[in-house]
Amino acid sequence: MSRSQVRRSSRPTGLGVDDGGCTILHVDMDAFYALVELRSRPELQGMPVIVGGGGGGRGVVLSATYEARAMGVHSAMPMSRARRLAPDAVIIPPDHRAYAEVSRGVMSLFHSITPLVEPLSLDEAFLDIAGALRRLGSPTAIGELIRSRVFDEQRITCSVGVASTKFVAKLASTRSKPDGILVVPAEQVIEFLHPLPVGALWGVGEKTEVQLDRLGLRTVGDIASTPLSTLQRALGQATGRHLHELSWGRDARRVSPGEPEKSIGAEETFDDDIDDAEAIHAHLLKLADQVGARLRSTAQVGRTVQLKVRFADFTTITRSKTMSGPIDVTQDLYDTARALFDALGLQRARIRLVGIRVEGLQPAEGTARQLMLGAPEQGRREAEIAVDAIRARFGSQSVRPARLVELPPGDEDHR
DNA sequence: TCTGGGGTCCTTACCCTG
DNA sequence: TCTGCAGGGTAAGGACCC
Numbered sequence: 143m144s145r146s147q148v149r150r151s152s153r154p155t156g157l158g159v160d161d162g163g164c165t166i167l168h169v170d171m172d173a174f175y176a177l178v179e180l181r182s183r184p185e186l187q188g189m190p191v192i193v194g195g196g197g198g199g200r201g202v203v204l205s206a207t208y209e210a211r212a213m214g215v216h217s218a219m220p221m222s223r224a225r226r227l228a229p230d231a232v233i234i235p236p237d238h239r240a241y242a243e244v245s246r247g248v249m250s251l252f253h254s255i256t257p258l259v260e261p262l263s264l265d266e267a268f269l270d271i272a273g274a275l276r277r278l279g280s281p282t283a284i285g286e287l288i289r290s291r292v293f294d295e296q297r298i299t300c301s302v303g304v305a306s307t308k309f310v311a312k313l314a315s316t317r318s319k320p321d322g323i324l325v326v327p328a329e330q331v332i333e334f335l336h337p338l339p340v341g342a343l344w345g346v347g348e349k350t351e352v353q354l355d356r357l358g359l360r361t362v363g364d365i366a367s368t369p370l371s372t373l374q375r376a377l378g379q380a381t382g383r384h385l386h387e388l389s390w391g392r393d394a395r396r397v398s399p400g401e402p403e404k405s406i407g408a409e410e411t412f413d414d415d416i417d418d419a420e421a422i423h424a425h426l427l428k429l430a431d432q433v434g435a436r437l438r439s440t441a442q443v444g445r446t447v448q449l450k451v452r453f454a455d456f457t458t459i460t461r462s463k464t465m466s467g468p469i470d471v472t473q474d475l476y477d478t479a480r481a482l483f484d485a486l487g488l489q490r491a492r493i494r495l496v497g498i499r500v501e502g503l504q505p506a507e508g509t510a511r512q513l514m515l516g517a518p519e520q521g522r523r524e525a526e527i528a529v530d531a532i533r534a535r536f537g538s539q540s541v542r543p544a545r546l547v548e549l550p551p552g553d554e555d556h557r
Numbered sequence: 558t559c560t561g562g563g564g565t566c567c568t569t570a571c572c573c574t575g
Numbered sequence: 576t577c578t579g580c581a582g583g584g585t586a587a588g589g590a591c592c593c
Contacts, residue, residue, distance in 0.1 A: 202561050220560050347591050371591045380567055
């Protein structure tokens with residue numbers, strides 16, 4: 143990608159450049175996964191490229207270049223549909239390790255600007271730059287500095303929203319995409335917000351948009367002029383208040399770095415629906431293994447185990463159990479999830495996905511752990527910690543539960 | 558059309574306790 | 576002892592975000 147291509151909208155755009163008081167930046171990488179892939183495949187520049195898929199043909203679009211987007215492709219779209227819309231698009235399976243590495247570089251760059259960085263995902267973050275103004279200049283100048291450094295250091299482009307609140311900064315970065323910067327001065331927030339469609343508000347998805355449409359509310363301005371009580375009756379107390387506040391540009395949330403995780407989970411959609419309980423048990427063991435390893439690697443324990451089951455018709459149920467004490471041992475996670483699954487009493491129902499999630503996280507240090515009925519007082523956890531160490535050194539596949547080791551065809555006797 | 562995987566937050570219902 | 580109520584914890588489901 144040439145410099146001239148990516149810098150085409152390098153001047154601040156939109157409502158003006160009076161950026162006084164606009165100390166919140168929202169920085170969002172453009173078509174992140176796709177642009178990371180283009181770095182190593184420059185021959186694909188200017189072509190429709192889609193990152194997504196996965197092995198079983200049941201994947202969705204994770205990211206698409208703007209050339210693919212122009213053909214109607216967007217993220218979260220089923221791959222089968224994306225292929226129909228853009229039959230000539232180059233499809234690349236995701237390489238999460240590469241994205242994580244670029245993300246670390248970008249976040250580290252942000253931290254060189256300000257310590258107040260709140261990552262939202264791999265490819266976006268809020269920055270509070272109030273403390274950096276004297277050193278680095280105006281908010282707009284800092285936004286431009288970030289855009290230019292991201293490109294120079296990572297060879298990808300990003301968009302920056304500059305405002306006095308997180309919510310407006312995020313909207314501004316979205317409106318400036320791709321490869322732009324938009325400043326929304328505090329006194330022009332209402333003018334900026336009210337013409338936008340309701341779907342622009344954080345928390346309004348497909349379902350809520352339909353509900354709002356039934357009330358005849360199509361723009362943010364419509365919501366602002368609707369009595370709070372009407373919104374709360376239609377959408378519930380919290381959502382009604384939330385949308386009403388946002389519609390007037392009120393968002394008191396601070397940029398808060400280092401928010402602790404509230405849950406850790408893993409789930410798997412099968413290539414083909416499964417109706418065999420034994421096979422489901424094996425997948426549950428694999429997921430428990432992943433979740434347990436993540437808990438231990440982050441030195442956390444959790445109290446509630448949640449099982450998720452999605453059936454062939456896409457209906458989804460969850461079942462959960464709160465333990466009397468926190469756990470982080472794979473075997474305990476598996477036993478609990480399996481008991482929840484068995485209690486469903488399914489008779490060869492066709493299952494599309496299973497997942498395990500652990501909630502109620504707390505630091506492992508100093509926590510009295512739950513001892514499962516019949517479990518040895520010592521041993522299991524220590525063994526799993528030893529396995530974690532071996533995997534850290536020799537790879538995640540170096541040690542696995544015996545029943546997860548794939549046998550060559552015809553070798554069932556050794557199972 | 559046919560829907561991943563990782564999360565967060567909200568609502569509702571129910572049970573228990575004081 | 577019974578009743579009503581408030582509040583907390585748990586469970587389940589749903590909407591939403593990236």
